[in-house]
Amino acid sequence: MSHLTNFEVFLLLSVVKVAVVLVITLTCVAYTVLLERKVIGHMQNRWGPSRVGPFGLLQPLADGLKLFLKEDLMPLAVERPLFILAPMIALACALISVSMVPFGAVTRVSLHGTPGVDLFQVADVNIALLVILGITSIGVYGIALSGWSSNNKYSLLGSLRSTAQVISYELALGLSLVGVVLRAGSLNLRTIVDSQTHGIGPLGWNFFGGFQFVAFFIYLMAAYAETNRSPFDLPEAETELVAGYHTEYSSMKFAMFFMAEYANMITVSCVATLLFFGGASSLFGHFFDGFLNTPVFNAVFSILWFVVKVFAFLFLYIWVRSTLPRFRYDQLMSFGWKFLLPLAMANIVITSLVLALRS
Amino acid sequence: MQLALFLIFGALAVAGALNLLFQRHPINSALSLVVVMMSLAVLYWSLGAEFLAAAQVIVYSGAIMVLFVFVIMLLNAGVEERTQGSRAAYAVGIPGAAALFCLLSFVFLSERGALGTSSVGGDLSNAADNIAQISQMLFTKLLLPFEVTSVLILVAILGAVVLARKEQ
Numbered sequence: 001m002s003h004l005t006n007f008e009v010f011l012l013l014s015v016v017k018v019a020v021v022l023v024i025t026l027t028c029v030a031y032t033v034l035l036e037r038k039v040i041g042h043m044q045n046r047w048g049p050s051r052v053g054p055f056g057l058l059q060p061l062a063d064g065l066k067l068f069l070k071e072d073l074m075p076l077a078v079e080r081p082l083f084i085l086a087p088m089i090a091l092a093c094a095l096i097s098v099s100m101v102p103f104g105a106v107t108r109v110s111l112h113g114t115p116g117v118d119l120f121q122v123a124d125v126n127i128a129l130l131v132i133l134g135i136t137s138i139g140v141y142g143i144a145l146s147g148w149s150s151n152n153k154y155s156l157l158g159s160l161r162s163t164a165q166v167i168s169y170e171l172a173l174g175l176s177l178v179g180v181v182l183r184a185g186s187l188n189l190r191t192i193v194d195s196q197t198h199g200i201g202p203l204g205w206n207f208f209g210g211f212q213f214v215a216f217f218i219y220l221m222a223a224y225a226e227t228n229r230s231p232f233d234l235p236e237a238e239t240e241l242v243a244g245y246h247t248e249y250s251s252m253k254f255a256m257f258f259m260a261e262y263a264n265m266i267t268v269s270c271v272a273t274l275l276f277f278g279g280a281s282s283l284f285g286h287f288f289d290g291f292l293n294t295p296v297f298n299a300v301f302s303i304l305w306f307v308v309k310v311f312a313f314l315f316l317y318i319w320v321r322s323t324l325p326r327f328r329y330d331q332l333m334s335f336g337w338k339f340l341l342p343l344a345m346a347n348i349v350i351t352s353l354v355l356a357l358r359s
Numbered sequence: 360m361q362l363a364l365f366l367i368f369g370a371l372a373v374a375g376a377l378n379l380l381f382q383r384h385p386i387n388s389a390l391s392l393v394v395v396m397m398s399l400a401v402l403y404w405s406l407g408a409e410f411l412a413a414a415q416v417i418v419y420s421g422a423i424m425v426l427f428v429f430v431i432m433l434l435n436a437g438v439e440e441r442t443q444g445s446r447a448a449y450a451v452g453i454p455g456a457a458a459l460f461c462l463l464s465f466v467f468l469s470e471r472g473a474l475g476t477s478s479v480g481g482d483l484s485n486a487a488d489n490i491a492q493i494s495q496m497l498f499t500k501l502l503l504p505f506e507v508t509s510v511l512i513l514v515a516i517l518g519a520v521v522l523a524r525k526e527q
Contacts, residue, residue, distance in 0.1 A: 082386070126489075130413035137421020141393070144425065148386075148432045156432070167425060174417075187490075 013109060013117045018099070021122055025098050029262040030060035032314055039315065040322040070251035075151070078248065082149035087249065087256035090142030093135045094263035100128040101270045102190050104280050105302035107295070120280075120303065121190070129187040132271060133174050136226060140166050142260065143235075147245035158244025161329060162228055162235035168336040169225035169232075175344035176218035179351040180275045183210050193279035201285025205278040211354075215347050216276045218340050223268040225336060227261060230321035234329050269313035273306065280306040364405045372398035383439045389427045396420045410489045 004012070034049065034056065041048030049056035074083065102121035110116030118124060125131055140163055147159020183206060184192040196205050203209040207216050225232040236244040246257045273279055280302040282288070292301075327335065375394035382388045396419045404412035497505050 079386075082390075127409045127413050130410070130417065134413055134416035134421060137417050137425075138397075140421065140425050141390075141428070144428055144432065145390075160429075160432070163425070163429070167422065170421075 010117055013119075014122065017119070017122045021098060022095065025095065025263060025266065026259065028266055029259050030064060032262045032265065033063070033258075034059050035314065036318045036321070039318045043319070043322045064255075067251055067255040072251045072253070073248075075248055077151045079149035079151065082145045083248075084253070086142050086146035086149060087253045087260070088142075089145070090139060090260035091256045091263070093139035093142065094260040094267065097132045097135050097267040098263065098270065099123050100125055100131060100189060101267070101274065102193060102279065103270070103303060103306045104299055106190070107299045120299070124188070124190065127187045128189045129177060129181065129192075129271075129275075132267070133170070133177075136173070137167075137170060139260075139264070142257075143245055146249070146257070150245070150248040152248055155245050155247045158235045158247070162245055165228070165232065165235065165329075165332060165336070166226055168333060169222045169340070172218055172336060172340035172344050173222035173226060175341065175348060176215045176222060177275060178344075178348045179212050179215040180206050180210070182348070182351050182355055183212070189274055189279075193274055193281070196278040197281050197285075199285070201287065202278070202283060204281075204285065205276065207276040210276075212276060212347075212351070214343065215351075216272070218344050218347065219272065219276070222336070222340060223272070224317070224320070225332070227264040227268055229261075229265065229317060231324040231327050232332055233321075234326055234332065265314065265317055266310065269310045269317070272313055273309040277309055279309075361405060365402065368398040368401045368405075372402070383441075385431045385436045385439070386428065389424065389431055392427070393420050393424045396424065408489065410493060 037059075038048030038056065047056075049059040052058045052062045074080070099122040102118075102124075104120030107119045108116035109119055143159050143166065144163045147155040147157075147162075150156070180192060181187055184195040186192065196210070198204050199209045206212045224230070228235055236246070246254055249257060282301065282305050372395050375391045375398065379388045379391040379395070382391060397416060400412040400415040400420070403415060
């Protein structure tokens with residue numbers, strides 16, 4: 001019976017965590033697609049997919065199988081290395097951000113009395129928020145290269161529009177998060193979550209008690225533009241540009257773009273709950289702390305709260321998609337630069353003024 | 360661990376830089392430069408400069424290189440054509456490169472004692488201190504260069520807007 005050193009335990013647990021988070025994220029992506037189709041269907045007074053399995057629950061399986069088995073077309077004139085690389089960059093960047101999200105309370109698996117490995121966060125990085133912003137910036141290459149390497153007018157136009165949109169709204173996105181960072185005093189996601197547990201339940205959250213509601217709405221709108229979702233989805237609107245930057249892609253590569261889009265949605269929802277809505281903390285605050293106070297129940301309930309909040313944000317994404325019409329491209333760009341950016345800067349000024357006057 | 364990170368990402372940066380020189384299509388060169396920038400970010404991180412690494416990725420790889428890639432895509436720069444290397448370039452270039460190499464090796468070997476003793480992540484402890492220290496410096500000791508640099512960037516933006524405007 002051999003004993004493992006601390007480093008080996010850390011390595012083993014990290015590999016297990018990565019595998020679990022990956023599987024769960026990809027399953028969530030598949031079922032978010034189903035959720036979207038069902039919710040939009042019900043909002044349009046029709047059933048969504050309901051044939052494949054009870055309530056259409058096996059639809060993602062059928063979709064996955066179809067995409068996997070489809071013929072993988074590659075037109076002759078495409079720039080092959082970049083054509084193949086672009087969806088990989090998009091998917092990789094979408095999945096890397098999920099690794100820094102703490103999706104539960106701090107639950108350590110300790111060995112020989114060392115501080116141990118935190119079960120509910122894959123990578124505890126001190127500058128996690130900056131890394132997430134950086135990964136979003138790198139994800140732009142997936143879109144830009146896919147459109148250009150397709151050797152197709154529609155794809156190029158779609159990808160250039162999408163790239164310009166993404167890099168414009170990245171600024172508003174980053175600036176809207178500065179208010180939260182000022183309040184928490186750190187870029188570490190755990191620290192930001194912990195700084196929101198000091199109030200009475202929801203009043204401690206950054207949205208309510210932290211008065212960051214303006215920042216929250218800027219973040220939400222900028223994030224909708226970043227993930228190319230309605231009402232900012234002109235680059236991939238079928239009625240406008242055939243299918244934009246993923247026109248020439250089929251089967252697995254298209255599936256990768258699709259997965260990347262929904263994984264980005266999930267990342268955005270996770271970051272929104274962590275930064276503005278208290279992350280894994282309960283809605284009732286510390287009221288029910290004495291009730292069922294065992295480590296296992298605490299861990300399970302914290303994950304449950306996190307999942308409920310992320311689900312609410314995904315529902316909001318889908319709800320907005322089925323309700324609002326699209327922005328025109330020039331309206332979209334002027335909104336990002338002339339409205340959101342000055343508003344985000346004003347939010348930073350006011351937040352720092354209030355914090356400076358208070359201390 | 361530190362040494363392994365340095366070797367892998369240092370080698371990746373050098374390979375990216377060499378690939379940039381040897382690729383014939385400008386977009387492949389631009390993407391190799393992105394690889395170089397990101398390897399440099401990893402090297403900064405391994406030395407403890409976390410904020411600088413993140414800034415390198417966000418600003419350099421994520422904005423400046425996107426601009427490069429945009430320009431190459433829009434201007435439809437094609438594959439570089441093969442030309443005869445000029446004799447003068449060979450005559451001056453190879454001895455010049457050899458001289459530079461000898462000079463650098465001489466400097467590094469003579470200062471051998473001082474090298475290789477970097478405290479890994481020792482000076483800058485954690486990210487909060489990291490950002491706090493940088494901002495302390497920027498807003499107290501280096502305030503004038505900071506403000507002058509902002510004005511410089513503003514002048515560049517205004518110049519770009521004026522140059523790109525349509526004739527009226």
